[in-house]
Amino acid sequence: IDFRALTYIGNVDENLICPICRVALIDPVDTICDHTFCKDCISQALSHSEACPIDRYPLLRDSPLTRSHKIVMNQLDALLVKCPCCEAPIPRAMLQNHMEKYCKDALVKCPGKSCDEVVKRKLSDKGCLHYDVSCPDCETVCQEIDIGYHREFKCKERQKECEHCGTGILRCKDAEHLEECPDVMAPCKWAEYGCLHEDKRKDLYLHADDCALKSVGPMAEILKKEINILRSEVRYLNEKNQGQDRRIKFLESGAKDSDRHLDCVDIPAHSPPNIPESASAEPLDSTNEYLLSLIEAQETRISQLSAAMTELEAKQTMMLFNETIPIKNELTDMRSSQQVVSMHVRWLLNFRRQENQRRFGTGGAPGPSGGGSDAAGSGADGPLPRRLSDSMRDLITKL
Missing domain, CATH: 3.30.40.10 (Zinc/RING finger domain, C3HC4 (zinc finger))
Known part of the structure; x- marks a missing residue:
């Protein structure tokens, strides 16, 4: 490459x-x-x-x-x-292996014993194709492996007119065109369920609303899909049962071999001959059984890992839940404390504003006489009334 x-x-x-x-x-x-x-x-x-x-x-x-x-x-x-042959997207590291073993368009040696040519892998099961044939359209002689390319690109008689719709098509694509030609007589799409109506493909939509099976057909399609699913499940269960049967046969054959070994050790030479085992109890190939045991061990390990991951995920979820609850409670307490502090700050600001207004308003007003000022002085020398902030502070302390 x-x-x-x-x-x-x-x-x-x-x-x-x-x-x-x-x-x-x-x-x-x-x-x-x-x-x-x-x-x-x-x-x-x-x-x-x-x-x-x-x-x-x-x-x-x-x-x-x-x-x-x-x-x-x-x-x-x-x-x-x-891929240079089939253009499939392949990782570069796997390209060599893909072309050597799996690519259907890769060139391989012709299966003919005396042929030294190469063919595409998808044609290798058809035997040797390197022999001369005549083109059915123009009678040109070419090899069988090249006849398809010749009829599609090289043949002078490759074009023809469809006998139904008059469209120009390739002779080698005639069968494919008939599957899509709008003027070919075609059955109703529910024909497999009993509808006998036939019409040109382009006019079948007119019959769709009048078909007697238009309500039964979709239900039959659903049942068909379900039957296919059930068949695949039954096939899977059968394969699983066969694997279990092989495992049981292997264990039974091992147990019988061990019993036979013990009998040969304990029983004297004139003991009666052993009865032949049935064909169903014959031990299978040791390599296959070893691979089977490895696969079963890996399946068991995967199941254990899945259960452990599920348990660990549940533990992690519970741990996160337990850790977030105290955080949520603390956030709630902090929000409530913030609201209380905000309320106190607003109350203090309002109180200070009212006190300033009262102080400045009282100091700026002229007194009627000196006696009034004396009275005010004597009143100022008396005990001040208890402020609301002090009462609120006592209340907070109690709380």
Whole structure:
């Protein structure tokens, strides 16, 4: 695979681009000046000039090149690329394996024993296709493997006119066109449930409202889907039961082998012969049974981990709930205290404002005589009345 010719899906991070070839790094290595290049690119660059291509730092041809960090390798392996054959999005690290084993459009050796040609993997089960045939449209001789391409692109008689709608179509696509042609006679969509009406495909919508099965058909579709779901569930349960049966047979065969070993040790040589076991109790392949036991152990472990995670999540939720309740109570107390303090501050401000107004209003008014001022002085020398703020402070102290 030519990794430099691959088409990447999405934008590739600039830090993953080789400064020399300007594509995603391939087999990246780091220089002593801490720059990253493709191994082939930096080797070829040093063969022409013994200096770093970026900062011109002196580098010898035999300078040590270290493999890039694992994080860089993982990022490069995770890049999505289009498969050169089927254009499916594949991680770059899995592309080689995909093309060698799974890609349906990848070229593989022809299955013919005496044929050295290659075919697509999806055609390999049809046997050797490298033999001459005649095109059914123009009588041109070509190989069977190329007949499809010839009829679609090269054949001079590839075009024809549809006998129903008059549209120009490819002869090799005639069957596909008949499935969509608007002038072909087609049955009602509820024909599988008993409707016998047929009409041109473009006029079937006129029959949809008058069909006697228009209310039964959707219900039948729902029942059909449910039946398919039940069938898949039954198939899954059957496979599970078969696995359990294999496990039971394996355990039974192991128990019988151990019993037979004990009998051979304790019973003398003239003991009666053993009765042959039934075919159903024969031990299965040890490799398969070992894999089966590993799978069952992993399933048990996964179930335990799921239960532990559920229990841990419940504990964490309860812990958070218990920790947030006191915080909520404290916030409520702080809000109430703030409201009380705000009320006291407003009351004190109003009281101070009234006291200032009363003081300034009394001091500015002229007295009628000296006696009045004496009386005022004597009144000022008397005990002052208890302020409301003192009463409120006592009330707060009691609370």
